[in-house]
Amino acid sequence: MQLPSMNLEGKTAIITGAGRGIGKSLALGLGAAGANVVAVSRTQEQVDEVASELRSMGHQALALSVDVTVMDSLQVMVEKTLEAFGKIDILVNNAGVTVKKPAEDVTENDWDTVINTNLKGMFFCAQAVGRQMIKQRSGSIINLSSIGSKVAISNSVAYCASKGGLAQVTRVLAVEWAKYNIRVNAVGPAYIETPLLKWIKDQPEAYGRITGRTPMGRMGHPDEIIGAVLYLASDASSYVTGETIFVDGGLLAYGI
Ligand SMILES: NC(=O)c1ccc[n+]([C@@H]2O[C@H](COP(=O)([O-])OP(=O)(O)OC[C@H]3O[C@@H](n4cnc5c(N)ncnc54)[C@H](OP(=O)(O)O)[C@@H]3O)[C@@H](O)[C@H]2O)c1
Numbered sequence: 001m002q003l004p005s006m007n008l009e010g011k012t013a014i015i016t017g018a019g020r021g022i023g024k025s026l027a028l029g030l031g032a033a034g035a036n037v038v039a040v041s042r043t044q045e046q047v048d049e050v051a052s053e054l055r056s057m058g059h060q061a062l063a064l065s066v067d068v069t070v071m072d073s074l075q076v077m078v079e080k081t082l083e084a085f086g087k088i089d090i091l092v093n094n095a096g097v098t099v100k101k102p103a104e105d106v107t108e109n110d111w112d113t114v115i116n117t118n119l120k121g122m123f124f125c126a127q128a129v130g131r132q133m134i135k136q137r138s139g140s141i142i143n144l145s146s147i148g149s150k151v152a153i154s155n156s157v158a159y160c161a162s163k164g165g166l167a168q169v170t171r172v173l174a175v176e177w178a179k180y181n182i183r184v185n186a187v188g189p190a191y192i193e194t195p196l197l198k199w200i201k202d203q204p205e206a207y208g209r210i211t212g213r214t215p216m217g218r219m220g221h222p223d224e225i226i227g228a229v230l231y232l233a234s235d236a237s238s239y240v241t242g243e244t245i246f247v248d249g250g251l252l253a254y255g256i
Helices: 021-032 044-056 071-085 108-136 157-180 195-201 204-213 222-233
Strands: 012-016 036-041 061-065 090-093 139-144 182-189 244-247
Touching: 012 021, 012 071, 012 108, 021 036, 021 044, 021 090, 021 222, 036 044, 036 071, 044 061, 061 071, 071 108, 090 108, 090 222, 108 139, 108 157, 108 182, 139 157, 139 222, 157 182, 182 222, 195 204, 222 244
Parallel strands: 012 036, 012 090, 036 061, 090 139, 139 182, 182 244
Antiparallel strands: none
């Protein structure tokens, strides 16, 4: 028998939010697996650095400054990717933001910022790339969810709403696009040490509470998200769609 492979040679992957944190690890990880990588974020210098690092390892990479909340720029992202690599096999919808506030203090602007990036931006990226994947009759889309799609995270009402919505968008797209041989899945991290969560390290009480509730007793490293995304991006998961893989050190399994 032929063992399933996670080799991505010859495939092209767009990764949003690839300038730092989890997205940077995913860009380097998918590149190391053989993919041509399109690294996307608003900050050109950060994605330029990621693309340079990939090229220095012998991989092909393109860096694009795109804001996922600006609808017109999503089509430009698709066109520039096609100019460079001719097709799009993988989209990792990773760009995300949060606003930490008690629910009673959340403003309309806070709500719109989080929902427009994590939910609206995620969906319209999937739509722009999905239209190309429909033409190609193949593709794998992976959306970055969170434990906040399943359980409450205090002071994060808009964030949890965005990730709950993302879980449903993932299922609907999986169902609608299965006939085009496009799989749509999600990966849900718990607490990962990235710039998004650097506030935790500065608050010993919060850090102790979070690691105390995590059976593995620590936060995760961004590189620990690569395996789940690589599996979902590759043919190793050819019969998996509409699913979320949680990468959480056992946190969601913890009952008390
Ligand atoms: N860290 C965790 O513990 C954790 C847990 C669960 C889920 N997640 C999810 O994992 C993803 C990555 O999180 P992270 O911790 O790596 O975050 P991060 O370190 O803050 O990085 C976020 C990335 O997204 C980009 N980004 C933000 N808004 C954007 C926009 N409008 N358009 C394009 N790019 C944008 C940022 O670059 P620019 O600001 O330069 O655009 C940056 O490259 C998010 O979806 C997050 O919700 C993280």
